[in-house]
Amino acid sequence: MEMTLRWYGHDFDTVTLKQIRQIPGVTGVITTLYDTAPGEVWQPARIRALKEEVEAAGLRIVGIESVNIHDAIKTGASDRDRYIDNYIETLENLGKEDIHLVCYNFMPVFDWTRTELARIRPDGSTVLAYNQAAVDAIDPEDIFSLISKDSNGSVLPGWEPSRMAKIKELFAMYREIDDEALFENLRYFLERIMPVCGRYDINMAIHPDDPVWSVFGLPRIIISKKNILRMMQMVDDPHNGVTFCSGSYGTNPQNDLPDLIRALKGRIHFAHVRNLKFNTPADFEETAHLSSDGSFDMYAIMKALYEIGFTGPIRPDHGRMIWDETAMPGYGLYDRALGAAYLNGLWEAIEKGDDK
Ligand code: CS2
Ligand code: MN
Numbered sequence: 001m002e003m004t005l006r007w008y009g010h011d012f013d014t015v016t017l018k019q020i021r022q023i024p025g026v027t028g029v030i031t032t033l034y035d036t037a038p039g040e041v042w043q044p045a046r047i048r049a050l051k052e053e054v055e056a057a058g059l060r061i062v063g064i065e066s067v068n069i070h071d072a073i074k075t076g077a078s079d080r081d082r083y084i085d086n087y088i089e090t091l092e093n094l095g096k097e098d099i100h101l102v103c104y105n106f107m108p109v110f111d112w113t114r115t116e117l118a119r120i121r122p123d124g125s126t127v128l129a130y131n132q133a134a135v136d137a138i139d140p141e142d143i144f145s146l147i148s149k150d151s152n153g154s155v156l157p158g159w160e161p162s163r164m165a166k167i168k169e170l171f172a173m174y175r176e177i178d179d180e181a182l183f184e185n186l187r188y189f190l191e192r193i194m195p196v197c198g199r200y201d202i203n204m205a206i207h208p209d210d211p212v213w214s215v216f217g218l219p220r221i222i223i224s225k226k227n228i229l230r231m232m233q234m235v236d237d238p239h240n241g242v243t244f245c246s247g248s249y250g251t252n253p254q255n256d257l258p259d260l261i262r263a264l265k266g267r268i269h270f271a272h273v274r275n276l277k278f279n280t281p282a283d284f285e286e287t288a289h290l291s292s293d294g295s296f297d298m299y300a301i302m303k304a305l306y307e308i309g310f311t312g313p314i315r316p317d318h319g320r321m322i323w324d325e326t327a328m329p330g331y332g333l334y335d336r337a338l339g340a341a342y343l344n345g346l347w348e349a350i351e352k353g354d355d356k
Contacts, residue, residue: 001305001347003340004028004062004313006331012155014327017057023337025344028062029054030315039070039083042090047097062313063101063270064094074106075173076185084189088196095200103243103270105207106186108218109170111158112210117150117329119285125320128330130211132282140216141167154328179219190235197239203269205243211251225260232267245272246301247317251284257296258304265308273301273343274317286318289339302346316340
């Protein structure tokens, strides 16, 4: 495996490439052109400039998170082919720059959903949290204002204000879309992009929905072993793969994370590893990566990845806000660096234990 960190680009991230380079064992970044809109073609010059900037800092671009999917594609609107053509052009441009991993999601309207961005934990750190009763009590149009006050001035991925301004329109687009229609639209999209992925050896890695159940009545499909296997089989191509995200699949305790990893052997192109703590089945908060701080067995997760022969990139996912850092919620330097060091430690121990 290769340890990486997510980096949003110098205009948006409080964390610098120099800082990332100094985290032991981190050799690359997972990045994006954060100011491109879904559906827009990524221009070669901008991809090249990003690559040069990362390489000048002694790192490399290991993958893109995310090239977002336009809602016309997700809803199967009459103009979807135009947006798929643009997506294909973006993939070509990435492939020509030797970038071979793209993380994306197929979630309607919102990317991840949380009800708090700065819940205070017993150690005084602040973390993202989810409470079902809070979701049930709020109108979807108000959730953005509920959480944006704690965003520390950053633009939250998937929650861009321009997008939230159109939220009524977005909900209307999905009115007729159920899980089956969403699966069908995903299949159509994947079938169209697989040839270009084959040509440039680009691994597509779908991120699970977060949380893995329907919020605000919207359809949700990338939620369980059964559904993700269906998704793999419906377009059975090695480039049609997954981002295994422990924190997202793990929002449902019924998802056995090591078992899921084993079931996806060969198709996990990217892994997000983080821990959650359940206070009740309907309330969870993000914790330090350490197993004992949350509800997951991080050793078992890393061991399953090791055992399936995982060679792709891993990144710590959300971190807590600690040591008075001000950054994008979930994406500060300190706790993610601790997470990377811890995950590297687990991996080394598993690897050396295996030699005996
Ligand atoms: C990420 C997702 O911050 C996160 O929870 O793991 O937002 C992820 O980047 C997207 O869903 C992938 O498109
Ligand atoms: Mn994730």
